[in-house]
Amino acid sequence: MKKKLKWGVLSTAKIAREKVIPAMANSDLYEIYGIASRNLDRAKETAKSLGIPKAYGSYDELINDPEIDVIYNPLPNDMHVSYTLKCIEAGKHVLCEKPMALNNEEIDGLITARDKFNVKVGEAFMVASNPQWLKARELVRSGYLGKIKAVQGFFSYFNDNKDNIRNIEEMGGGGVWDIGCYPVFTSRFVLDKEPGRLVSMLEFDPQFRTDKVGSVLLDFHEIQMTFTISTQLTAYQRMLFFGEKKIMEIRIPFNAPSDQPNEIYIHEGDFSKANAEKIVLPISNQYTQQAIDFSNAVLEDKEVPVSLENTKANTKVLQAIFQSSSSEKWVNII
Ligand SMILES: NC(=O)c1ccc[n+]([C@@H]2O[C@H](COP(=O)([O-])OP(=O)(O)OC[C@H]3O[C@@H](n4cnc5c(N)ncnc54)[C@H](OP(=O)(O)O)[C@@H]3O)[C@@H](O)[C@H]2O)c1
Numbered sequence: 561m562k563k564k565l566k567w568g569v570l571s572t573a574k575i576a577r578e579k580v581i582p583a584m585a586n587s588d589l590y591e592i593y594g595i596a597s598r599n600l601d602r603a604k605e606t607a608k609s610l611g612i613p614k615a616y617g618s619y620d621e622l623i624n625d626p627e628i629d630v631i632y633n634p635l636p637n638d639m640h641v642s643y644t645l646k647c648i649e650a651g652k653h654v655l656c657e658k659p660m661a662l663n664n665e666e667i668d669g670l671i672t673a674r675d676k677f678n679v680k681v682g683e684a685f686m687v688a689s690n691p692q693w694l695k696a697r698e699l700v701r702s703g704y705l706g707k708i709k710a711v712q713g714f715f716s717y718f719n720d721n722k723d724n725i726r727n728i729e730e731m732g733g734g735g736v737w738d739i740g741c742y743p744v745f746t747s748r749f750v751l752d753k754e755p756g757r758l759v760s761m762l763e764f765d766p767q768f769r770t771d772k773v774g775s776v777l778l779d780f781h782e783i784q785m786t787f788t789i790s791t792q793l794t795a796y797q798r799m800l801f802f803g804e805k806k807i808m809e810i811r812i813p814f815n816a817p818s819d820q821p822n823e824i825y826i827h828e829g830d831f832s833k834a835n836a837e838k839i840v841l842p843i844s845n846q847y848t849q850q851a852i853d854f855s856n857a858v859l860e861d862k863e864v865p866v867s868l869e870n871t872k873a874n875t876k877v878l879q880a881i882f883q884s885s886s887s888e889k890w891v892n893i894i
Pocket of ligand 1: 572575576596599602636637657658685725738
C-alpha cells in the first residue's frame with residue numbers, strides 16, 4: 561500500500577478553512593496533518609473544528625516538521641514566493657495558491673530550488689483539475705466547435721472591505737491578480753496557446769489604489785480573446801468559446817459548485833438556447849480533484865497539474881496587463 565501523504569496548511573486562510581480543507585476529508589491518498597497560524601490559539605481552534613491532529617503557532621514550525629510531506633500555501637499573495645521557497649528548502653512539496661507570484665522573474669528562483677531539492681511545486685489553479693474544464697479542452701481540441709476565432713470571459717464580485725487582502729495594494733491586491741488570472745489561465749489551458757500581445761484598460765480604486773475594473777484584449781494568434789473583471793460589481797462569471805461551427809458556454813467557470821452538476825452549453829446561433837446541447841458533468845468538487853491530482857503527482861513522481869513553467873507564462877500575461885494599462889499601448893508578451 562502507498563504511503564498516505566501528510567499535508568500541512570500554512571495559515572487559517574478563509575479559502576483553506578471553508579473550501580480546500582473540507583474538500584480533502586476522507587482520502588486514502590492523504591490527510592491534513594497540521595495547520596499553522598501566526599496565533600497558536602487560532603491554529604488550535606481551527607485544527608479542532610476541522611479535525612486536524614496538529615496545530616502550530618508559527619509557519620516555520622510547520623515547515624520544519626519532518627512529519628509533513630506536502631504544504632498547502634494560502635497566504636496573502638505577496639507572501640507566496642518567499643514561503644514557497646522556504647518550504648522547498650525544507651524539502652517539502654508545495655501547492656501554492658494563485659497567483660503564485662507577482663513577478664514572473666521570481667519564479668526562476670522557485671524552479672531552481674524545485675530542481676535542486678527534487679520536490680513537486682504547483683500553483684493551485686483548481687480549474688485545471690475540474691472535469692468541466694478538461695471536457696471543454698477536449699471539445700475544442702477535437703474540432704467539435706470548428707476553428708475557434710474568439711473567446712470572451714467575465715468575472716466579478718463586490719468587495720469594498722478595506723481590510724480584505726484583495727483591497728491592500730502592498731499584499732498584491734486588485735482584480736487582475738485575484739481573478740484576472742482565471743480567464744487568462746483557462747484560455748491558455750483550453751486553446752493550448754500563448755498570447756503574443758495584449759492591450760488593456762484598468763480603473764483603480766482611489767482609496768485602495770488596487771484595480772477594481774479591467775478589460776483586456778489578448779492576441780492568441782488568429783484567436784481574439786477579450787475579458788472583463790471587477791472587484792466592485794455584482795457577482796457574475798462566464799466563459800464563451802466561439803467556433804466557426806458552434807459556441808461553447810461554460811456556465812459557472814470558476815466557482816464551480818460541488819453540490820450540483822456543472823454544465824457546458826453548446827449551441828449554434830440559437831438565441832433562445834432551446835436547442836442547446838447541454839453537457840452535464842457528474843457532481844464533483846474541484847478542490848478534492850486538485851488535491852488528488854497533486855498528491856498523485858507526488859506519489860507517482862508525475863508532473864503536477866500546473867507547473868511552475870506554466871505559472872511563469874501566466875504571470876507574464878498578468879504583468880503585461882498592468883504595463884499596457886499604464887502605457888496605453890499594446891504590449892508584447894515575451
Ligand atoms: N483557488 C481559489 O479558489 C481561491 C479562492 C480564494 C482565495 N484564494 C487565494 O488564497 C489566498 C488566501 O485568500 P483568502 O481569501 O483565504 O485570505 P484570508 O482569509 O485573508 O487568509 C490569509 C491568511 O494569511 C495569514 N496572514 C499572514 N500574514 C498576514 C497579514 N499580514 N495579513 C493578513 N493575513 C495574513 C492569516 O492567517 P493566520 O492569521 O492564521 O496566520 C490569514 O488568515 C490568496 O492568495 C487568494 O488569491 C484562492
